[in-house]
Amino acid sequence: MIPLLNRAYRLGAVGAVLLACAWPAARSQTQAAPASARVHGLQPGTPSSAAPSAKLDQPDPSWQEANRAVGQFPRGHVDLLRWEQKNLPPMPDPPAHPDAGQLTLALAMRLALQDEALWLKPGMSAAETAAVRQQVAAVRQDAQRLWVNAVVARQSLAHSGDVLAVAQAGAELGQRMAQVGNWSRARQIEQELALWDASARADKAQLQAHRALQALWQRIGAGMTPQALAQMLPPHLPVDLPAHSPVDGQAEPSQEAVAALQTQALQAHLRWPRDELQARRLAAGLGLDAQDLQAAQQALQALAGQELPMWDSRTMRWGHAFENAWQARLQADRLARQVRADVQMALNAFRVANQSAQHTQAQVLRLHTELSQETLLRYNGMLKSTWDLLASVRARIDSVDAALQAQRQRWLAHADLMAVLAGLPYADSASATDATNPSNTRTAGH
Numbered sequence: 507m508i509p510l511l512n513r514a515y516r517l518g519a520v521g522a523v524l525l526a527c528a529w530p531a532a533r534s535q536t537q538a539a540p541a542s543a544r545v546h547g548l549q550p551g552t553p554s555s556a557a558p559s560a561k562l563d564q565p566d567p568s569w570q571e572a573n574r575a576v577g578q579f580p581r582g583h584v585d586l587l588r589w590e591q592k593n594l595p596p597m598p599d600p601p602a603h604p605d606a607g608q609l610t611l612a613l614a615m616r617l618a619l620q621d622e623a624l625w626l627k628p629g630m631s632a633a634e635t636a637a638v639r640q641q642v643a644a645v646r647q648d649a650q651r652l653w654v655n656a657v658v659a660r661q662s663l664a665h666s667g668d669v670l671a672v673a674q675a676g677a678e679l680g681q682r683m684a685q686v687g688n689w690s691r692a693r694q695i696e697q698e699l700a701l702w703d704a705s706a707r708a709d710k711a712q713l714q715a716h717r718a719l720q721a722l723w724q725r726i727g728a729g730m731t732p733q734a735l736a737q738m739l740p741p742h743l744p745v746d747l748p749a750h751s752p753v754d755g756q757a758e759p760s761q762e763a764v765a766a767l768q769t770q771a772l773q774a775h776l777r778w779p780r781d782e783l784q785a786r787r788l789a790a791g792l793g794l795d796a797q798d799l800q801a802a803q804q805a806l807q808a809l810a811g812q813e814l815p816m817w818d819s820r821t822m823r824w825g826h827a828f829e830n831a832w833q834a835r836l837q838a839d840r841l842a843r844q845v846r847a848d849v850q851m852a853l854n855a856f857r858v859a860n861q862s863a864q865h866t867q868a869q870v871l872r873l874h875t876e877l878s879q880e881t882l883l884r885y886n887g888m889l890k891s892t893w894d895l896l897a898s899v900r901a902r903i904d905s906v907d908a909a910l911q912a913q914r915q916r917w918l919a920h921a922d923l924m925a926v927l928a929g930l931p932y933a934d935s936a937s938a939t940d941a942t943n944p945s946n947t948r949t950a951g952h
Contacts, residue, residue, distance in 0.1 A: 654914055659719070881895055
């Protein structure tokens with residue numbers, strides 16, 4: 507999400523590898539890990555198995571060679587850190603493509619509308635104008651959903667690559683410890699299983715990124731290739747929403763504010779204004795005063811509430827004309843309740859998603875950052891093991907990805923709210939796409 511935080515946990519991952527590997531091959535291994543971790547520039551479709559894995563086919567080093575390698579750092583971890591600062595070059599950020607960030611959300615919506623070619627023409631009726639406006643709102647919602655999923659999928663792919671780099675470091679260290687006799691084969695297998703779990707997670711993230719990119723390209727990619735569109739996507743999901751939200755996502759909106767939003771959604775709906783007008787016309791054509799109208803409604807309600815209601819024109823004082831007017835009123839009121847419920851659900855979903863995103867960003871990510879720093883400090887004091895440090899790095903990467911997924915749900919909930927206010931039914935896009943998110947799949951014990 508935030509480039510500085512991404513760089514911080516990558517440096518933590520590289521530091522974990524350096525602290526874990528004490529013989530001469532450690533430098534080559536740590537220089538390979540950032541390359542596999544920095545998968546921001548990978549295009550969807552590149553197999554994640556291309557990243558280096560644990561080198562299980564290396565010749566077994568003798569215990570004399572291992573001791574001589576460890577002896578190069580006579581004071582342990584402190585000298586290893588000083589050697590790292592002195593010998594390893596700084597890690598530059600991956601070069602960004604010149605077109606990166608050009609495909610903003612506003613541009614994606616504009617391209618989607620151009621592909622649809624929807625027009626407001628002179629002489630259109632109110633119903634035709636409302637239909638065009640709803641089609642435009644549906645196109646905007648679909649374009650925003652696809653754009654958000656494509657950007658988030660690329661970021662999640664980078665996070666899964668970082669987890670894979672940490673798992674590769676653990677598998678490499680476990681393989682070396684087993685070679686010199688410090689570990690059993692069973693403990694080494696545990697690290698290899700963690701590596702394959704991370705590799706499967708990276709594969710799922712790669713597939714999800716490819717699908718999200720192809721879906722966006724199908725919608726707005728006229729005149730472009732999927733590769734060109736991927737290069738134009740922004741590297742990170744923006745923090746600010748595309749438009750001013752109609753309500754404050756932090757607090758519960760007042761009843762007056764909710765009623766105003768529900769009225770806005772009713773007026774923008776395609777059917778409700780027509781049904782409401784028809785119900786009023788039929789009621790006005792009956793020529794009944796308020797007292798007679800109320801009495802007729804009570805009589806029909808009592809009749810309709812029976813288990814097997816039967817219409818009897820001989821006993822009904824007002825006849826079929828009032829029945830038609832009453833049915834029209836029931837239909838309009840039923841549709842109004844549906845629209846009001848959609849507005850209420852969209853408001854609640856947006857408020858919960860907004861609060862969850864801010865809480866995750868401000869609290870969970872901060873706590874994992876402090877935990878990672880504390881673990882590294884205690885590791886330098888020989889109070890924590892290398893495996894504690896690697897586990898801390900993995901937990902920090904997962905917290906960054908969790909904050910990213912919370913931001914995705916916030917953006918999708920905002921798109922659903924704006925669509926409902928434009929007269930569309932509530933879709934709940936965040937819950938529909940959350941089940942297919944590869945970052946939600948975790949193997950027990952890792």
